[in-house]
Amino acid sequence: xxxxxxILRTEGLWKQYGRITAVADMHLQVFDGEVFSFLGPNGSGKxxxxxxxxxxxxxxxxxxxxxGSDMATHPxxxxxxxxxxxxxxxxxxxxxxxxxxxxxxxxLGDIPDTRIDEMLELVGLHERKRDAYKTYSxxxxxxxxxxxxxxxxxxLIILDEPTNGLDPAGTREVRELIPELARQGRxxxxxxxxxxxxxxxxDRVAIVKKGRMVAxxxxxxxxxxxxYLRLRADDNDALAQALAAIPWITSxxxxxxxxxxxxxxxxxxxxxxxxxQRGVYLAELAPWEVELESVFLELTGxxxxx
Amino acid sequence: MNxxxxxxxxxxxxxxxxxxxxxxxxxxxxVILLYSVLWNISGRVTFFGDRxxxxxxxxxxxxxxxxxxxxxxxxxxxxxxxxxxxxVILAAGAVGSEYAWGTVRLMATASSGRLRLISARLVxxxxxxxxxxxxxxxxxxxxSTVITLTSGGSDFSFLTAGFVKEQFxxxxxxxFVMAPYVSLAFAAAVLGRSTLAGVGTGMGVAFLEPxxxxxxxxxxxxxxxxxxxxxxxxxxxxTLQNVVPEPLPRFGPSRREVVSQGLHSPEVAAIILALYIVxxxxxxxxxxxxxDITAGSGG
Numbered sequence: 001x002x003x004x005x006x007i008l009r010t011e012g013l014w015k016q017y018g019r020i021t022a023v024a025d026m027h028l029q030v031f032d033g034e035v036f037s038f039l040g041p042n043g044s045g046k047x048x049x050x051x052x053x054x055x056x057x058x059x060x061x062x063x064x065x066x067x068g069s070d071m072a073t074h075p076x077x078x079x080x081x082x083x084x085x086x087x088x089x090x091x092x093x094x095x096x097x098x099x100x101x102x103x104x105x106x107x108l109g110d111i112p113d114t115r116i117d118e119m120l121e122l123v124g125l126h127e128r129k130r131d132a133y134k135t136y137s138x139x140x141x142x143x144x145x146x147x148x149x150x151x152x153x154x155x156l157i158i159l160d161e162p163t164n165g166l167d168p169a170g171t172r173e174v175r176e177l178i179p180e181l182a183r184q185g186r187x188x189x190x191x192x193x194x195x196x197x198x199x200x201x202x203d204r205v206a207i208v209k210k211g212r213m214v215a216x217x218x219x220x221x222x223x224x225x226x227x228y229l230r231l232r233a234d235d236n237d238a239l240a241q242a243l244a245a246i247p248w249i250t251s252x253x254x255x256x257x258x259x260x261x262x263x264x265x266x267x268x269x270x271x272x273x274x275x276x277q278r279g280v281y282l283a284e285l286a287p288w289e290v291e292l293e294s295v296f297l298e299l300t301g302x303x304x305x306x
Numbered sequence: 307m308n309x310x311x312x313x314x315x316x317x318x319x320x321x322x323x324x325x326x327x328x329x330x331x332x333x334x335x336x337v338i339l340l341y342s343v344l345w346n347i348s349g350r351v352t353f354f355g356d357r358x359x360x361x362x363x364x365x366x367x368x369x370x371x372x373x374x375x376x377x378x379x380x381x382x383x384x385x386x387x388x389x390x391x392x393x394v395i396l397a398a399g400a401v402g403s404e405y406a407w408g409t410v411r412l413m414a415t416a417s418s419g420r421l422r423l424i425s426a427r428l429v430x431x432x433x434x435x436x437x438x439x440x441x442x443x444x445x446x447x448x449x450s451t452v453i454t455l456t457s458g459g460s461d462f463s464f465l466t467a468g469f470v471k472e473q474f475x476x477x478x479x480x481x482f483v484m485a486p487y488v489s490l491a492f493a494a495a496v497l498g499r500s501t502l503a504g505v506g507t508g509m510g511v512a513f514l515e516p517x518x519x520x521x522x523x524x525x526x527x528x529x530x531x532x533x534x535x536x537x538x539x540x541x542x543x544x545t546l547q548n549v550v551p552e553p554l555p556r557f558g559p560s561r562r563e564v565v566s567q568g569l570h571s572p573e574v575a576a577i578i579l580a581l582y583i584v585x586x587x588x589x590x591x592x593x594x595x596x597x598d599i600t601a602g603s604g605g
Contacts, residue, residue: 048600054415056599076418084415090408095322107315107416148412 004032007156007187008053012062015048015211022048023211026062030156030204035178035188037198039292040208041300046191047087049208050158053189054084066156080108083149084158089141093134097125097144100133101151108152119147124173138165146174157181160191175201199223199292209300222295228288229268231259233280242280246271260288312417312426316400320434325399329392330438336388337381337442341449344372367552373454374447375464376551378473381446382480383550385439386541390484391509393435394491398504400431401495401590414599424594428492428587435488436481443477476548483541486579487512489586490537496590511537534568537582540575547572 008030015023023045030036040046051057053064055075064071069078091100098116105111120126123143128136136144142165149157159178163171171194178201181188192198198205199219206216215222233239236259243252243261249271251262263271265287272285320326348368371380401424404410417423487508495504519533533539570578 051598051600056411056414058596058598079415080418082415086411086415088408090412092319092322092409093407094324095319099322103315103318104412104416106318107311107413109311 004034006030007032008036008064008066008189010049010053010062010064013049013052013059013064014061015045015052015057016060021211023052023059026208026211026213028206028213028216030187030189032155032187033182033185034203035182035190035201037190037192037202037205038208039192039195039198039205039296041193044208044300045211046208047160048211050084050086050160050189050191054082054086054158055079056086080152081155082158083152083154083156084160085142085145085149085162086158086160088164089145089148091133091141091144091148094132096130096132097136097140097147098129100144101148104148104151111151115151119150122150123147139167139170142166142174143170146177154186156187156189158189158191161193162190163192163194163197171197195293195296196291205292207296207299214299215295219292223290223292227262227264228290229261229263229265229271230284230286230288231261231282232257232284233259233275233282235280239275239280239282242275242278245278246274258284308418309422309426309429312422313430316427316430317433320400320430326396326434329396330441333385333389333392333438333442334445337384337445338449340384341372341446341453344368345453348372369453369457371551372450373457374450374462375469377446377450378443379476379548379550381443382439382476382548383545384446385442386480386483386545386548389435389439389442389480390487390512393438393484393488394508394512395505396435396438397431397488398491398495398508399501400427401492402499402501402504405499406501410599420595421591424496424591428590431492432485432488435484439477439480439484472549479544479547482576482579483544486537486541486582486586489583489590493586493590493593496594534570535578537579539569540578543569543572543575544579 006029008028010026010028013023013026013028015021026045026049028038028049038046038049048057052059053066053071055064055071055078058072066075066078067081069075071078091097092103095103097120101116101119102113105113105116117126117129120129123146125140125143125147128140133141133144142162146159146162149159162178163174166174175197178188178190182203190198190202202219204216204218205222207214207222231239231243236254236257240252240254240259243249243259248267249261249263253260261271268285268287272282275282348365351365351368404413413423414420490511491504491508493504494507495501497503498507515533515536515538519536519538522529522533524530569575
């Protein structure tokens with residue numbers, strides 16, 4: 001997708017707790033209307049970064065700018081345009097789902113009661129709206145969290161593990177809701193460890209490890225889509241040698257019984273012909289498809305569990 | 307986002323919270339209980355003390371003290387002692403629970419400023435405490451009206467403008483002496499990020515300070531003058547300005563004890579208490595404004 005107006009930027013964001021570096025030199029960019037996913041293992045600094053982006057945590061160095069506001073010094077104009085659930089959803093346990101949203105609506109102002117009902121209907125909590133929050137399941141709490149972020153009709157939505165605790169049907173609903181939010185013109189900043197879900201809904205992704213960003217780009221860029229080909233021949237050694245001799249192929253390696261060549265998929269036909277001219281006949285030629293999880297593992301050396 | 311809206315949401319939350327009603331009912335129950343016990347005693351006991359050493363007061367004296375004239379100062383005496391402990395729980399709970407539930411994040415990102423948020427909370431808690439004190443007074447007035455009318459004491463000539471004015475002053479003095487403990491509990495709950503920290507500190511100081519003060523006074527110079535600069539001694543100076551009719555019980559030291567301890571004048575005591583209040587609130591505000599709001603119960 002084309003990059004729109006920049007609405008969130010972090011400049012060398014750094015958070016130090018004594019001798020522990022939680023976040024180091026974080027540079028993020030999020031553009032209008034995109035779904036941006038922020039990935040990292042537990043303890044990698046995701047929540048601290050989100051805390052600094054929301055003005056909850058004071059950076060040791062650097063700054064977070066959202067809608068042009070420095071979130072450490074003057075966050076309020078931006079916060080009015082953000083809906084966020086940070087880490088686990090947190091509401092008043094003695095209040096019902098409706099009353100929790102009502103309290104939020106009083107605080108935000110200019111939100112009619114009908115809007116509260118609409119949001120509860122949207123997340124499927126309408127029938128339980130009068131029950132105390134403390135009686136809700138984790139999935140229901142998550143759904144109330146999402147309803148609370150939408151209550152103020154925000155331009156930027158920050159969701160931290162939004163499918164945590166949801167059943168498969170609820171997970172699918174949230175997965176469908178995220179691109180829908182983007183289609184409505186909202187920007188979604190998503191923290192998740194469910195990589196296959198992130199891959200399906202994200203426009204751009206950042207991966208962090210031990211407080212440092214190790215990759216940032218579009219999903220296609222990170223997955224190397226359109227840049228690698230998967231090849232197989234009766235004699236893979238001869239195939240690899242032949243590929244290495246072609247000047248416009250920048251790298252060749254062997255993965256799981258296949259030869260992976262760094263070549264644009266658009267040149268597949270030309271490559272097939274070149275190899276045939278050199279006496280190497282292919283049994284298989286296809287774009288190299290990788291999962292985000294593989295990229296993540298490669299970059300962080302850690303596994304994320306669903 | 308303006309303060310009235312933040313105050314409205316704080317009031318909405320506290321109004322819907324069971325703890326607020328329980329604290330209020332406890333105070334009302336305590337007033338009713340004390341009135342009932344004293345009323346019952348006044349009817350059953352002819353005199354207090356003994357005939358050889360002198361009768362301190364009669365049952366009739368006690369009954370007359372429960373009449374309308376003494377309702378306000380006596381109920382305020384109850385409020386300033388037991389009510390302070392309940393107010394400490396209310397104030398600490400209003401702040402500490404937000405950390406325990408993690409709603410401190412929700413509120414901080416939805417409000418228009420942390421200072422406004424904590425100010426609104428303090429104002430609403432203070433207003434509820436003032437309302438609770440007023441409720442206790444109202445219950446005492448109702449109870450003593452019944453006692454007055456049913457005991458032939460329906461002489462309302464005491465009800466002068468000066469008397470009414472003094473009752474307002476007594477009410478203001480009572481709220482003022484509660485304020486250092488409430489603001490201390492408020493600040494401790496912010497610092498400790500928990501209700502327990504606020505309640506523990508507020509009640510700890512309320513209970514332990516008199517004990518420690520007494521030990522200091524026994525210790526001679528330079529220790530014995532220190533308690534005069536602490537909270538308890540100065541709240542006693544102010545509370546003593548409220549005239550509770552004899553022989554109703556007072557829960558603090560007597561005027562004679564206060565004089566013997568060489569305590570400050572009411573004006574100086576008020577200044578000292580005001581400084582405590584300002585200091586505690588300032589600490590709460592600075593910490594709440596500057597500190598990171600992070601995950602879970604750690605806030």
